Amino acid sequence: MIHITSIRHLLITSLLSGFILTSQVSANAVSSLQPEPIHNQTIQDIVKSLNQDHYNDIVLNDELSGKILDQYLEALDPSKAYFYHTDIEEFQQFRNQLDDEIRNGTLDTAYLIFNRFQLRTTERLEKLITTLEDPAFKTNFTLDETLETDRSESNWPSNEASMQEFWRKRLKSALLGLKLADKTIEEAEEVLLKRYQSQLARASQTNSEDVFQSYANALTKQFDPHTQYFSPRRSENFNINMSLSLEGIGAVLQSENEHTKIVRLVPAGPADKAGQLKPADLIVGVGQGDDGEIQDVVGWRLDEVVALIRGPKGTIVKLEIIPADGEEGQHKIIQIRRNKVKLEEQAAQSRIIELQHQDKPYKLGVISIPAFYIDFAALQRGDTDYKSTTRDTAKLIEELKSQDVDGLIIDLRNNGGGSLREANELVGLFISRGPTVQIRDPEGRVNIMGDSDPRVAYNGPMAVLVNRLSASASEIFAGAIQDYQRGIIVGGQTFGKGTVQTLSPLRHGQIKLTHAKFYRISGESTQNKGVIPDISLPTLYDTEEIGESALDGAMPWDKVHEIPHQRYISFTSILPEISDRHSERRKFDPDFLYMNSQVQRLNENKKDRLLSLNEKTLQAERNESENWLLAKENERRTAKKLDNIKKLSDLEELLEKDSQGRTISPEAEALLTETGRVLLDMIELTDKYIAIKN
Template sequence: MLKPHFLTLVTALTLTLGIAPAQANLAPEPIHTQTMLDVVTSLQQGHYNRIDIDDQLSEAVLDQYLATLDPERSHFLASDIQQFEQWRHLLDDQILQGETEAAFEIFNRYQERRLQRLNYMISTLEDESNTWDFNRNDVLEGDRSEAEWIKTDAELQQLWRKQLKSSLLSLKLADKTTEEAQEVLLRRYQNQKQRTDQAKSDDVFESFVNALTHEFDPHTQYFSPQGSENFQINMSLSLEGIGAVLQSENDQTKVVRLVPAGPADKTGQLKPADIIVGVGQGEDGAIEDVVGMRLDDVVSKIRGPKGTLVRLEVIPADAVDRQARKVIRIERNKVKLEEQAARKRVLELNRDGKEFKLGVIEIPTFYIDFEALQKGDPDYKSTTRDVEKLINELREEDIDGLIVDLRNNGGGSLREANELVGLFIQRGPTVQIRDASGRVDILGDFDPKVAWDGPMAVIVNRLSASASEIFAGAIQDYNRGILIGNRTFGKGTVQTLQPIEHGQVKLTHAKFYRISGDSTQHRGVEPDIRLPSLYTVEDIGESALDKALPWDQVRPVRHGRFPSLSPFMQQLLERHQARTETDPDFIFMRKQVEHLEKQKKITHISLNQDTLQQERETNENWLLSVENERRAGLGMPPVKTLAEVDDTLPKDEQGRPINPESEAILAESGEVLLDLIDLTLSHTAALPDHISNRKAME
């Protein structure tokens, strides 16, 4: 705790040095009234979800706005919250009239509290008489999003000190001295204070309006003119730069998704849900701390000329140690369409002394070159055209079955998802789309041509979304193939960008449904054979998003079906379980999942350096131990450190290292498909000839 005379000295120095005091309170601008009315009109007339703007919504908007401003409840006091209660049932009336005075009053109080916190952090770090006892057995609450609001200034400062100590410890465990850690944090808080002072009325307005749009669904969003520009910059970063879409979350920069075949994806090291905490330029540039930095500022540091190097310091989403960080080197480049194209390989498996060849087609995204198509180019690229060519090439290699790999495929062209289904069925519906008025449109394949009529499997994971789910769901509904992997993302909604006079609105206006009538929204598509996954439904996917639209159903569409897989499912599961029970890679995956689940149950962070260091070493030793168990089971030499794992990869695989987990899943998917072929042939052979012939024709 700082002594009063020191606080007075800090204030005096601030005035003497001519440092600008906190800016005056922000207030609504005249344009905001009409903009709010425009947003309300867009929501009421165009959004899929019909929600009344009433007292119930007013309550939800207030709670969401407070959660947006102070997600960890480390700024507002309980007395502030009590004062804000006067608007709990009034915000709806203000919104309908285009008024935002309450929103600005709440924000100005937040600014006041935020500056108090930053001044406390800065003065504490600058106080040379201040000492840190890293041997005390203090703990910091890990997640305060549901905690009680703090009642007194003294309690608030106690929390701030613990947060500061935790940040110092985190940096010390990243091999910085106490002095170096203090310097990093001092710059962090000084930069945050400078950015806080630069807040504009549009920032406040955008934040409040998005507390409103969030109540309709998490994909509906308002962008101010500046926000629209930042949105476009971030989307262009996904196509030129490192190939990543980022978002701001609790003062941190989170990776939302990677563009297939982009620079970040090619490294094999950056993953969705990773947190970027630092950015460095070139091979030797100092890594700049970006915690608490505005998203557009972080993006501007990551962007750069093609061919230049950027280094990202990240906290991996799947790390067993949440204090651990790693540095990733990425060469900036432009994502080329041809690099996102579907690609093939042949998986060779031995079954009872007999060699089988399975074709594998990996589809990173559902793409189509609309520009070339509109120009009449007969050789325009598209997912369906490319996959058909690959299937023909695989036929020439005399494959026994086909695997379509949709892991990490975040979607893309709906047209291509529809037409791709058509490569595997003669004709029929593929997907239903219901708009806000309740009208249902049905898309389908009406071309009787079939590219592949043999046995097939589709692999999906939690990051398979949107168009991937439409394709996988249709294959499953037709009984056309077996679905293997994890429950998909659950992104079953359609958005459109709607310009308004002051900015634009991204609006959810329709919803996807399978031909079975089930929505792909929220629940995703369930595989027939489930595999272990480090991505949980609580952390990744539509069901992890607050206010996501629910799963529901529409009427099913009549469609043909291939022979049911149900008679074989129990045997398929038993064979799969028997194989993976002793498979070193699957043992490793299951242990990882179990360990991560245990780590998630730890709700407090130790502020004792020895304890924290011991926890880190325990986690590293555990991971090293299970990795060496895996390697021993595969006949590979052990490693002494986790860093050696990457070094064991062949040189020609550097830059896009093959993930052992990914390869194990592919191999097991091949085994499942062989099981299906075996069981199907055995079943058909056991039938009388006249029934066998009829089954083959279905």
């Protein structure tokens, strides 16, 4: 995100963005929650803000009313596990009236639906608890049964029998997963009993404010996924977090069904350095210290999970996770030492890689930029040596030039954005002057930002390395370099975050809404589509799970007028040759062969949406997966003339760390090396092209 919605902002926003998914009270004493008078006024304030300030001009009518209803039901019961089909049919009478109620400040329907949800979840939890407390309860893991893992296209259960059958399988799957994680069946039953009792006990914590926020966000999400309402309590947490006064692991989290999902790792944060967490991993348990017991957090509210993960600097937190790239339901326990993310640790860093090309040695400078940062406090104090992305990068460029590098790689992988000012000024280090980005407001007015300084810090050949987690300001920089044909863009399709958000106070809480959109100087938006690299590298990030296009209701890609601008190098004649050379190398490179096999395997696994409930079958599938991974790793190691490993866990001890203590991934290094080879191809072919042209 940009400036006001920096990576820190994204972290905190994500930490606060979960819907109330599993809050219940006892079915024997289900209390009906009602809206408070301030909520009736606030929903009207939200509508007013959306109508006046949001980028999208969306009319609150019957069609939108139906979408709000669908979104609200999806937010409450995403797995279609609590409501009956008859409940959903009953709610259809409200499909065309929510718009009128919202305009009038009426919230009765929203609370009626939520109270029904409370009743259904309470009924189900009490039945699960009764089942697990029954001494006669037994589960047969020898039957050939399966559980549907993706219920997005399924219907709500039609009656009690179908509801019971779904939950019988779901309970069996949960027990089997714990059993295969080395728990006895008695221990597994105890874990689940505590899980459901904990969810039931949380019922008393659900209040009218929680319901209102959930419903208000069903409305705001119709405008775009980044527009969001914060209640006063959530606003207070947001402001505390913006000051970075709390310590944790440095991860962007969100609720997904009953789990806590990793969205992004904060660059240079503890989780990033540990190298064990990845985007789309699911957190199912949290423990404290080396020997602390893992506490099951399935079904917990997001803020409660975050409270467990946070803690004093230097202490250990244990996370039980379901890896995104593992077999369905397979668990893994990792340890991370808590710390603060320091500005200097997010600063740009440089190094030199040496490669052979056409039998000649070359030195390439690499500048890794984790975020687009600026020390505003130091700037406002008048410090002449304040830190910023552009200033730090300029210094690193001078150091690299003094070492006679032959080319430069700007590494923006996993850079989620930051200051728009810095993105603009960083482009200015590589062009003499000119526009860098266009910003369009809701009225269609376009503001052009650019570089007016004719000085250039580096005028040599360059490449920009990006991936799916390169977002917002990173996309502005990469897009500008591509439009100017100042350098070659290598890597994966970027995130596609091309909108700007502002945070505005309301009488009750505050609203974050999208009020502008970014466009490249070519006229193309970065929204939804992101930046398409000139040379694509393999990626293990699932674009259906990660990226703007994976978000429901994401604003579409579009265009405005192109701004006349200079083009430094004509890639048209040489890109086909560069691409052919790259493709040829991929056929034989051990790391690329390994990554390609991983991508193929992940795509195959995505097609299988049924999870076996037979213990022997599921264990065999997991064994086969681990053996396959081990075999592929050893194939790669053999090709690279490295010693084979006996088990995958041995690999973690062999991985090196960088100067910031981050684990160096062989895949990440292979992508960087190939980017260097692409850059050297560009240098060679550009020289030939210029010679021919002259």
